[in-house]
Amino acid sequence: MTSVFAEYPYSTLETLGLFLGIPLSVALVVSLLVLAPGWTRNARRGGSTTWSGEALWIGNAAVGERPSILAAESEDDRGGASARW
Amino acid sequence: MPAGDVAVLTDHQRSELTRLVQTAEKLSGLTFSVYVGDLASGRKTALSLHGQLQDPAMSVLVAVDPNDRELHIITGRQARVGLTNHACSLAAMSMTSSFNVGDLLGGLRDGLIALGEQGRSAPVLHVRDV
Numbered sequence: 001m002t003s004v005f006a007e008y009p010y011s012t013l014e015t016l017g018l019f020l021g022i023p024l025s026v027a028l029v030v031s032l033l034v035l036a037p038g039w040t041r042n043a044r045r046g047g048s049t050t051w052s053g054e055a056l057w058i059g060n061a062a063v064g065e066r067p068s069i070l071a072a073e074s075e076d077d078r079g080g081a082s083a084r085w
Numbered sequence: 086m087p088a089g090d091v092a093v094l095t096d097h098q099r100s101e102l103t104r105l106v107q108t109a110e111k112l113s114g115l116t117f118s119v120y121v122g123d124l125a126s127g128r129k130t131a132l133s134l135h136g137q138l139q140d141p142a143m144s145v146l147v148a149v150d151p152n153d154r155e156l157h158i159i160t161g162r163q164a165r166v167g168l169t170n171h172a173c174s175l176a177a178m179s180m181t182s183s184f185n186v187g188d189l190l191g192g193l194r195d196g197l198i199a200l201g202e203q204g205r206s207a208p209v210l211h212v213r214d215v
Contacts (some may be wrong), residue, residue: 051151052093055122059106060144062118062137078135079165080145080158081173082128085181 094121098190105194109201115164116144117200119193123155131157145204147196149180151189156164156180163182164204172203 010018094102106117118138119156124130141196142194145168149156158173176199183192 058102059117077162079160081177083177085185
């Protein structure tokens with residue numbers, strides 16, 4: 001009676017590579033594909049929130065402190081909204 | 086862009102924002118200003134800057150501090166009649182969603198368009214007198 005493994009053409013090392021190496025390689029590639037966009041997104045986010053510190057005005061810029069008699073508008077007169085991100 | 090680099094707007098982007106400011110002004114009849122930079126005391130600083138504009142009552146200031154991740158929209162006494170706080174809140178939400186993914190220009194663009202369009206329909210307060 002011959003063993004079922006008698007004519008098995010691969011060595012133990014090749015068998016491990018076939019049944020462990022290839023699935024692990026595929027899992028690694030899939031994981032990288034899933035995680036890589038998140039890494040690049042975080043890098044973009046981090047960089048873009050750093051400002052040089054120099055103020056930039058678009059449109060009409062502030063003309064400086066006004067005499068108190070002209071600065072009649074109190075905080076209650078004004079509206080708007082605030083938000084953080 | 087790796088963290089630590091300085092984010093600035095290119096000349097082309099500044100020109101685009103200037104055009105958008107002008108478009109928002111034409112749509113709404115209000116005066117728009119955009120400030121990007123340090124807001125040391127948050128809204129208090131934004132209010133101070135708004136008070137220093139040429140015509141604060143008719144002005145809308147969009148102040149962004151990218152480092153502290155703060156946005157303040159300030160409307161003057163007359164400007165807030167057409168541009169309500171609710172409309173400003175909606176514009177702020179739209180802007181911060183873009184800022185959150187690092188798109189400063191896109192957020193400002195969306196905000197200016199929204200504010201310009203919302204400010205367009207100023208109610209006529211003396212309609213009963215006509």
